[in-house]
Amino acid sequence: xxxxxxxxxxxxxxxxxxAELAMRVQGSTSMSLAAPSDIVAAxxxxxxxxxxxxxTRDTLVSAGIGLAAGxxxxxxxxxxxxxxxxxxxxxxxxxxxxxxxPSVAILPxxxxxxxxxxxxxxxxxxxxxxxxxxxxTRSAMAGIEPRLLEVSRALRLSTWDRVHKIxxxxxxxxxxxxxxxxxxxxxxVAVTVEIAxxxxxxxxxxxxxxxxxxxxVMLAYLVWIGIVGYLLNAAxxxxxxxxxxxxxxxxxxx
Amino acid sequence: xxxxxxxxxGGAFMLLAWNGTATAQTAxxxxxxxxxxxxxxxxxxxxxxxxxxxxxxxxxxxxxxxxIPAALLSNSIQIGGPTPSVFLQAVDGGLDLVAVxxxxxxxxxxxxxxxxxxxxASGIKEPKDFVGKKVGAPGIGAFLQVLFSKWLIDNGxxxxxxNFVEVTFPTMNDTLKSGAVDxxxxxxxxxxxxxxSKTGAPAGYFLETLxxxxxxxxxxxxxxxxxxxxxxxxxxxSSIDEAAKIVNENPQKxxxxxxxxxxxxxxxxxxxxxxxxxxxxxxxxxxxxVATMDEQNMLQSKPDTSALIQK
Numbered sequence: 001x002x003x004x005x006x007x008x009x010x011x012x013x014x015x016x017x018x019a020e021l022a023m024r025v026q027g028s029t030s031m032s033l034a035a036p037s038d039i040v041a042a043x044x045x046x047x048x049x050x051x052x053x054x055x056t057r058d059t060l061v062s063a064g065i066g067l068a069a070g071x072x073x074x075x076x077x078x079x080x081x082x083x084x085x086x087x088x089x090x091x092x093x094x095x096x097x098x099x100x101x102p103s104v105a106i107l108p109x110x111x112x113x114x115x116x117x118x119x120x121x122x123x124x125x126x127x128x129x130x131x132x133x134x135x136x137t138r139s140a141m142a143g144i145e146p147r148l149l150e151v152s153r154a155l156r157l158s159t160w161d162r163v164h165k166i167x168x169x170x171x172x173x174x175x176x177x178x179x180x181x182x183x184x185x186x187x188x189v190a191v192t193v194e195i196a197x198x199x200x201x202x203x204x205x206x207x208x209x210x211x212x213x214x215x216x217v218m219l220a221y222l223v224w225i226g227i228v229g230y231l232l233n234a235a236x237x238x239x240x241x242x243x244x245x246x247x248x249x250x251x252x253x254x
Numbered sequence: 255x256x257x258x259x260x261x262x263x264g265g266a267f268m269l270l271a272w273n274g275t276a277t278a279q280t281a282x283x284x285x286x287x288x289x290x291x292x293x294x295x296x297x298x299x300x301x302x303x304x305x306x307x308x309x310x311x312x313x314x315x316x317x318x319x320x321x322i323p324a325a326l327l328s329n330s331i332q333i334g335g336p337t338p339s340v341f342l343q344a345v346d347g348g349l350d351l352v353a354v355x356x357x358x359x360x361x362x363x364x365x366x367x368x369x370x371x372x373x374x375a376s377g378i379k380e381p382k383d384f385v386g387k388k389v390g391a392p393g394i395g396a397f398l399q400v401l402f403s404k405w406l407i408d409n410g411x412x413x414x415x416x417n418f419v420e421v422t423f424p425t426m427n428d429t430l431k432s433g434a435v436d437x438x439x440x441x442x443x444x445x446x447x448x449x450x451s452k453t454g455a456p457a458g459y460f461l462e463t464l465x466x467x468x469x470x471x472x473x474x475x476x477x478x479x480x481x482x483x484x485x486x487x488x489x490x491x492s493s494i495d496e497a498a499k500i501v502n503e504n505p506q507k508x509x510x511x512x513x514x515x516x517x518x519x520x521x522x523x524x525x526x527x528x529x530x531x532x533x534x535x536x537x538x539x540x541x542x543x544v545a546t547m548d549e550q551n552m553l554q555s556k557p558d559t560s561a562l563i564q565k
Contacts, residue, residue: 031424031447108324115328116314197321199314207317210424211288212517213443 034216039223042216051205052221056228059201062118063190066125067183074130074182075175078137079163088138095134103128103189104196111197121193121201128189129182136178140171173244180236187229202228279310280486284473285331287319288516289441290523291358291471292335294531296511298497307489313515319396323349326476332483333490335471337397338543339552345562346553350477352564353540354487355494357471358529365461367527368398368441371448372457376436379457381409390421390435395552397470402439404546405460413550430454443518443526469539470529480564487564491533498531535563 016036023035034042046052081088103124114120148170152162168175194203202225209217282304286292295313298304304311314331316322322334323344335357336344345351372378376387384406391399403413421429426438431453439460440448448454473494480487501508508531509523540559547553 030428031426031444032428111321111324111330112328116325116330195317197317197324199316204317208288208315208517210422211315211317212519213424213522214517214519215424 030215031213032210032215032218034219038216039219042214043220043224046205046217046220052224055200055202055205055221056224058118059187059190059194059203060228062121062193062201063125063183063186065118066122066190067129067179067186069122070126070129070186071133071179071182073126074133074178075137077130078134078175079141079167081134082138082141083159083163083167099131104192107193107197116197116199118200121190121198124193125186125189129186132181132185133175133178136181137171137175140174140178141167143174144170173240176240176244180233180240183232183236184229187225187232191225279305279308280483280489281310281312282333282486282490283312283314283331284333284335285314285316285322285325286335286357286471286515287316287322288518289471290508290512290526290528292515293501293508293512293528294357294494294497294533295333295335295473296515297500297508298493300511300514301497301500301507303493303496304489307493309486309489309493315516318393320393322474323351326351326474326479329476329479332479333473333475336474337471338469338540339395339397339400339547341472341474342540342543342547342553342557343395345557346555351474351562352477352480353472353474353535353562354480354564355473355491356469356532356535356539357473357494359466359470359532359539360461360464360468361466361530364527364530365459365464367445367529368401368439368461369445369456369459370402370437370439371430371445371454372437373430373433373454375433378437381406381411381458383457384411384437385415386417387436388417388419388434390419390426390429390438392421392423392439392441394418394420398439398441400546400550400552401464402460403550405458405463407549408463427451427453443522446526465542467532467539468542469532469535472535475564477564494533498533501528501531537563 020036023033043052081091106124106127110120110123114123144167148166149162152166157165190201191203191206194201195207196203198204202221205221206218206225209215209221284292284295284299286295292313295311299311299313316325316331316334319337320340322331322336322340325331326334327349333354341351341353370389372383376383378384378387389402391402393399399418406413406416419435421435421438423440423444426440426444427448429435430438430448437454437457438448445456449456473490475487505528508528509520509526512518512528513520513523537559540557540562544553544557544559548556
């Protein structure tokens with residue numbers, strides 16, 4: 001892996017050079033595109049005036065709390081539905097009716113209820129992170145080796161002991177995958193909410209730059225969101241490997 | 255008196271004085287979109303007129319005008335700058351909003367700040383040429399598209415025969431160039447850039463035939479806020495009155511204030527006409543908007559315009 005790490009960069013680098021040349025030669029007057037060198041300059045400008053870091057903090061706080069809240073509720077519901085089959089069947093229609101609602105569609109309601117600010121964004125992020133975690137937890141529970149559950153019954157473990165000694169450890173690698181999935185959703189939803197309505201964070205930075213006719217700043221935000229997303233995923237993936245060793249790697253690959 | 259008690263007394267006085275100023279200042283968040291229409295509020299903030307009148311004002315840039323009614327209702331902003339069409343549709347939908355002052359209005363001096371720009375290939379020269387063509391507008395049912403449709407109707411063209419698509423301002427030049435649309439309904443500062451880059455040519459100034467002093471943006475709040483904050487509202491109105499004069503007499507100050515609010519660079523704003531600031535708002539002006547919107551079937555009921563302007 002080590003000797004060829006740079007090969008993956010050949011195509012992006014070539015594209016960037018091409019974009020720079022195209023913008024310079026053509027003398028573009030576009031209000032939505034900018035030359036890569038201008039984007040880099042804009043990036044450092046917003047980095048040093050502090051606005052980029054402030055916006056990153058706002059977005060990550062909203063996405064993080066939303067992910068934690070939605071993930072926790074999803075995990076609890078997933079375990080509950082996994083353990084109590086009649087409840088699962090009872091709630092199926094209700095859940096399947098609410099789940100497909102696009103998270104951005106609840107924006108107008110969330111805005112009326114919470115107003116601008118962290119709360120609105122957190123609520124919407126939590127709503128969208130809840131479902132993948134719930135469904136993957138529930139299916140992870142179904143995938144637990146039945147003999148483990150039989151053993152727990154034979155040992156007459158209490159429900160709590162059964163959950164935290166048998167069920168959670170057995171399902172954890174797959175639940176971790178669910179969290180990773182939810183984390184990427186959280187960032188997407190947080191930025192979308194900011195572009196559509198909420199005046200804070202990276203999405204709002206994109207919106208303001210776009211409306212202020214500063215495409216270089218707008219694209220600098222866009223590139224930065226990509227980097228943040230990549231780092232977030234890399235951190236979670238590293239955590240998964242460290243915590244679960246080979247089990248984590250197998251699941252991550254699948 | 256010991257030094258200690260003197261210090262304590264001094265401290266208490268300072269606290270009182272600080273408290274006094276804190277209660278005298280009413281906090282107010284004003285939400286506007288990135289146009290020059292809210293120049294009066296931006297100037298009142300920039301020049302310290304709000305502060306002088308006892309208002310602690312912040313301004314929030316709102317991305318989409320139609321978000322303003324919801325932002326008002328959730329008390330995220332106390333005063334917002336919706337277009338009359340957004341305002342009337344919100345009221346028509348049952349939201350209890352009132353107009354508290356005028357922000358900007360149409361004028362013969364600024365009719366050329368908005369228009370429809372068509373590509374040469376489209377062959378569009380006059381209103382009847384728009385039939386069957388694809389036209390990009392910043393928002394369907396929003397200010398510019400409604401007035402463009404009115405212009406079509408006044409010229410005997412049914413707007414339903416025109417295929418409208420939403421195109422955001424900054425992407426208009428690129429969208430027009432790619433041929434995805436035949437024309438765009440646009441406004442400054444985008445319009446002159448599109449014309450300068452020869453992507454398209456003006457095919458109609460639909461504000462030209464409008465009567466004078468039709469509101470473009472008005473300041474609105476919830477009725478609840480306006481009733482409960484009569485003093486703050488009075489201070490707001492007199493601040494806007496004072497600032498509007500500055501905007502109209504000294505546009506450079508208006509541009510500086512707009513630039514610091516919207517972050518639009520000064521070199522873009524410097525050769526741009528500002529909308530005429532017009533703080534007065536009358537029932538008859540809203541009636542004109544109701545009639546215009548009725549013509550396009552945009553309202554369910556007939557709003558009582560006399561009750562929509564806060565006394």
